Amino acid sequence: MVQGMVVDKGPNYRDPGRPMHEIISGHASRNPEKPAVIYEDGTKLTYGELDELSGKLAAALASEANVNKGDVVAIVMFNRPEFVVAYLGALKAGARVVVIDALSMSEDLEYQLNDAKPKATIVDSEVYGREKDREIINKLGGKVYLAEKLREALAGFEAGGIKVEYDADARIFYYAGIVGRTLQVIHTHRSFVGAVAPLAQAEGINEEDVSLVTSPLSHVLGLDAALFTALYAGGTAVMMKRFDEEKAVRLAKEYGVTYMVAAPLVYQRLLEKGVTRDNLPSLKWAMSGGAYLPPEVQKAWIEKVSPLLQVYGMTEAPQCFATTIERNKIGSLGFPLPGVEAKLVDPEDESREVGVGEKGVLLIKGPMVMKGYAEPEETKKAFRGEWLWTGDILERDDEGFYYFRGVKKRMLKYKGYPVFPRDLEILLEKHPAVAKAEVYGEPDPSVGQIPAARVWLKPGYEGSVKPEELMEWVNTRVAPYKKIRKLVIMGTLEK
Incomplete structure (x- = not known):
């Protein structure tokens, strides 16, 4: 080294x-x-x-x-x-x-x-x-x-x-x-x-x-x-x-x-x-x-x-x-x-x-x-x-060139647009059925990363809310590049 x-x-x-x-x-x-x-x-x-x-x-x-x-x-x-x-x-x-x-x-x-x-x-x-x-x-x-x-x-x-x-x-x-x-x-x-x-x-x-x-x-x-x-x-x-x-x-x-x-x-x-x-x-x-x-x-x-x-x-x-x-x-x-x-x-x-x-x-x-x-x-x-x-x-090489190696902050890029997972999580958690949401970037070679989400429901909402409904809840409220493209319901969670 x-x-x-x-x-x-x-x-x-x-x-x-x-x-x-x-x-x-x-x-x-x-x-x-x-x-x-x-x-x-x-x-x-x-x-x-x-x-x-x-x-x-x-x-x-x-x-x-x-x-x-x-x-x-x-x-x-x-x-x-x-x-x-x-x-x-x-x-x-x-x-x-x-x-x-x-x-x-x-x-x-x-x-x-x-x-x-x-x-x-x-x-x-x-x-x-x-x-x-x-x-x-x-x-x-x-x-x-x-x-x-x-x-x-x-x-x-x-x-x-x-x-x-x-x-x-x-x-x-x-x-x-x-x-x-x-x-x-x-x-x-x-x-x-x-x-x-x-x-x-x-x-x-x-x-x-x-x-x-x-x-x-x-x-x-x-x-x-x-x-x-x-x-x-x-x-x-x-x-x-x-x-x-x-x-x-x-x-x-x-x-x-x-x-x-x-x-x-x-x-x-x-x-x-x-x-x-x-x-x-x-x-x-x-x-x-x-x-x-x-x-x-x-x-x-x-x-x-x-x-x-x-x-x-x-x-x-x-x-x-x-x-x-x-x-x-x-x-x-x-x-x-x-x-x-x-x-x-x-x-x-x-x-x-x-x-x-x-x-x-x-x-x-x-x-x-x-x-x-x-x-x-x-x-x-x-x-x-x-x-x-x-x-x-x-990382820097011995000729003074820098190379990107990762992040310690929460942000993803969709077609070059910055998307902040926390913004989308806050919006998802405003839905009456959602106890907790985790948004992350899923790699996609055509666009960089797509916003994806894992969601835990409040007790009593099992089976009554579909992923498509939660995605629509977010996607009708944000710019097109911020839209969640994939969402999985993980179960329920006491809040």
């Missing part, structure tokens, strides 16, 4: 020192006619238009929704150009942005809106068209703006906005992977920029680059690694509402896509469709994240299309490791990005730091690390002094 590695440091980080919306406004002043976002239907949003519209939204939020510094603005939207307007406009207003997955419904949606208490919600008409969800949004979402009518709603406003501190809260996520349940993860403007800039710097992304955005913007892989790396660098993001193989190839060719960041399933499906470098001639590199990348998929993509890199992170610390074209190994998550410090500790004795070739729980420091959770006690549990305890078990 080779020893010696204690703290591993990434390259120097060049901190821009200002919030993301100010960086993008700088691009707008220098190159207002350059396309910032191109939608799948051909709609283009230039940097000048993006800056002006987001400024108008900031003014509208202050005037119509009484949004002040520190208030919350929610976005419930599928991928579309208005998403970027909404995101930057809320930040310019001094608000904290909460992005709620547009697939969220019923209890999921209600919980997050009730917890976040937004002054305003910008919502996709597809979401707003669902009767029950519309009632929830009208009740809990504050002032409601429809994404499709956002330009029209902002027509009478002059662009505005306020100065925000770099260390002020900027955004809130509801994917607390370390905790293993739905909980507010709070990031500042500094850690937002710190989640994007190191990756852009490491990969050499610049204003000539064009990114293909296939992942949902409700998750950091799509939002930060695919979208905001391009906007941070002054490049262009080509955005898809939902991934489709033929559409992805067409858009990549038409707009000269130079890089893409997506879940492993995207590359697998493109390869199955017979995609080669002839189909994606401008693609310089691709990057996989969010879930396990099978080595055979990575090898095939490299052989047939382009370099396929990997990025590793979590909601609490997005994009902290990655590989590059110059340094890439099959199966590796990469190495610390600029500004990141990493160390591995013994899973059974965290006072012992492990070396090369040993498995250990990853602890990190870096510009992308969250401010904390909304619950102070949970924040304390997640940190070891200045170090964030990730709950992921990794």
Whole structure:
């Protein structure tokens, strides 16, 4: 066993020192006619238009929704150009942005809106068209703006906005992977920029680059690694509402896509469709994240299309490791990005730091690390002094590459989406017949893991409740990717 590695440091980080919306406004002043976002239907949003519209939204939020510094603005939207307007406009207003997955419904949606208490919600008409969800949004979402009518709603406003501190809260996520349940993860403007800039710097992304955005913007892989790396660098993001193989190839060719960041399933499906470098001639590199990348998929993509890199992170610390074209190994998550410090500790004795070739729980420091959770006690549990305890078990080789080896936290991945077993257990245990539930991930090579459950009934319910009924109880209340696919009743249990 080779020893010696204690703290591993990434390259120097060049901190821009200002919030993301100010960086993008700088691009707008220098190159207002350059396309910032191109939608799948051909709609283009230039940097000048993006800056002006987001400024108008900031003014509208202050005037119509009484949004002040520190208030919350929610976005419930599928991928579309208005998403970027909404995101930057809320930040310019001094608000904290909460992005709620547009697939969220019923209890999921209600919980997050009730917890976040937004002054305003910008919502996709597809979401707003669902009767029950519309009632929830009208009740809990504050002032409601429809994404499709956002330009029209902002027509009478002059662009505005306020100065925000770099260390002020900027955004809130509801994917607390370390905790293993739905909980507010709070990031500042500094850690937002710190989640994007190191990756852009490491990969050499610049204003000539064009990114293909296939992942949902409700998750950091799509939002930060695919979208905001391009906007941070002054490049262009080509955005898809939902991934489709033929559409992805067409858009990549038409707009000269130079890089893409997506879940492993995207590359697998493109390869199955017979995609080669002839189909994606401008693609310089691709990057996989969010879930396990099978080595055979990575090898095939490299052989047939382009370099396929990997990025590793979590909601609490997005994009902290990655590989590059110059340094890439099959199966590796990469190495610390600029500004990141990493160390591995013994899973059974965290006072012992492990070396090369040993498995250990990853602890990190870096510009992308969250401010904390909304619950102070949970924040304390997640940190070891200045170090964030990730709950992921990794191993480092003698060349500095890291490899995923397991987890000490409760989370599973379905098609790259994080699913928290405890959330589903709580929901199952709300059923009048259920005494106890255990949810776990069952391996499935086509999707990663499927949510499965073991359930114990309360006495007196034997034979009167079927697995299908309990699955429906959960599945009608959660986003499609959280649905329980398999459930077994184990017997009864006194509670």
